[in-house]
Amino acid sequence: MILMYRFASIIAKADGSISDTEQKWLKELLKLSELDKDSQEKEESNKNDDSYKIEDNEEALTKHKSEATERIYPSLQSNAQEELEALIGLTNVKEEIKTLANFIKIQQKREAKGLKTSQLSYHCVFTGNPGTGKTTVARIIAEIYKELGVLQKGHLVETDRSGLVAEYIGQTAVKTNKIINSALDGVLFIDEAYSLYSSSDNDYGKEAIATLLKRMEDNRDRLVVILAGYTNEMKEFIDSNSGLQSRFNRYIEFPDYSAEELYKIFEFKANEFDYTISDSAQKRLISYFNTIVNKNDENFGNARFVRNFFEKTLEQQANRLASQSFLTIQQLTEIKLEDIIIDD
Template sequence: MRAEPGLPIDGCTFEKEVIRLSSRVISGDAAKSSRRINVVLRTPEPATVSDPEQQLGGKTVPSQGPFADVMKELDQLVGLDNVKELVYEIYALLQIGQYRAEAGLAAGQQVYHMVFKGNPGTGKTTVARIVAKLFQSMGLLQKGHLIEVERADLVGEYIGHTALKTRELIKKAMGGILFIDEAYSLARGGEKDFGKEAIDTLVKAMEDHKNQFVLILAGYSDEMDYFLSTNPGLPSRFPIAIDFPDYTVDQLVQIAELMVKEREYTLIPDSVMRLRQLLTAEKNRTLTAFSNARYVRNLMERSIRHQAVRLLGQYTTTSPGRQELMSIKPEDMRTEKRSIL
């Protein structure tokens, strides 16, 4: 009996074949028999099935589609575990709402206006952009764009001007997110300040167009708590509040390494040690206003400039090698000079 290559044979025939091949091995036809055994013992490889899901941030999400792209972008951010958890909760709620609608069940809409509280450079604006993409991909928002503003964009110079400017920005944000940074500044001037007019206009728009746009207010934690307390109706209108904690030194080092890698630079080990020293000193110096990733970005960009000056001085007749062009050294990493008042 001869088995076709790659095809299995039944148990009875298998035993006879082994006995016959063994006798051929004894008779000296070992090389040919070795090839023959490989043919007889070959079994079909199991079929591979593509996995429709993947793990991102400890959660199982689809590996394809708009939401997968959103979660990949979010998962690449350093830290922010509580933020990633909340974004997944929103996704789960929207997805289950779609399933309920398909099953003929009530799928009531929720309010998604938010407050982001934390120091500068903790990722508030970046997360707002990702949330906009999530809402657009899940059909909650038509456009999914982000309009980023501050007090000067909302508050006018005379009575009635503020309401007009604020309504214009709300109109631009329809189908997307209106993101107000340092929102607490709207309440700083007291009752006679035009900022109160902006707040009143925003509150009315949240009620009139609650399913057409999402309002996100952002700022320092203590200031935002005070701001919300100035208007009794504000806290209940923002059911989602997210704290953005300061990054740890390890997380900031990781952010720095990602930043320089994108620019095709590297931090040598001594530079990483120098970076840790600078980060620790800066965090201790500015306990309540540390700018986190913003400080790291400024430090890395300044270090790249210092590296360029150093290399230009060292290589006057020849050009530096590839490794030299990429390496950020400790002497390149210097703090910004501050004037003494």
């Protein structure tokens, strides 16, 4: 169609001028050529776009389940020690990790001098409530291990029971091995790991544990595993299996954030997105976080709660400002007392 338009254009111009009728027909040909081009491009796009391919139902279901139960974090590509120090709170956690890193460095120097070295397990158990920074710190440890030459890639693969345990006999080992393969040369982070254990003989979590322990032995130079979950549940889980006991002897406890630290997290999020906090709003926030901490609710989400509360605060500020026609930078950036909505 494009070639036809070009040919017609040449013929029309042959006498040195284009009549109104010729102009009309050329415009129609141009429209048709553009429509034809768009149609060809869309057809080509459909051929190349996986979303247009017809997948086998079982393969599609497996793919979607995998996406929902596995998250891969690339290496931080930054100074891991600086990332660690920049975290709010977690003083004891930071000290534990520094000690671990220093021990690895000294053992490597002893080995270089031909001295005997102590056998070291790089695997860890992170205990504590949700939202206390366990996944973030796991990413930093993965990067530290990379910087020290313990791991080649230093990426983190996060999963849980649903990413390891299948619904039918014989499938759990395959599913677990697939996740482990993606974590080789990096860190496998299993959240709520205690959910893998069950006293029931029909539960396939035991198969996942057995597969994991075997791969930890077979790939001990390429795989680091971090298990995470509530403190008491994790202790019971590790104690339930001698293989877990022998491989996991480094426990790092993540405490709940204090009211002051929760406010600092809120303030950090505000600065990150170019917001300021008025004095009255600041006082309201600190008072609210003190009340929340004193309740000692076991379901409290710590930093996760603060992030959600911050987003609701921005929504409330948007509602307050939406009816105003002319807004200054100060108005757009300031979080005021009336934006802090506290549910009873």
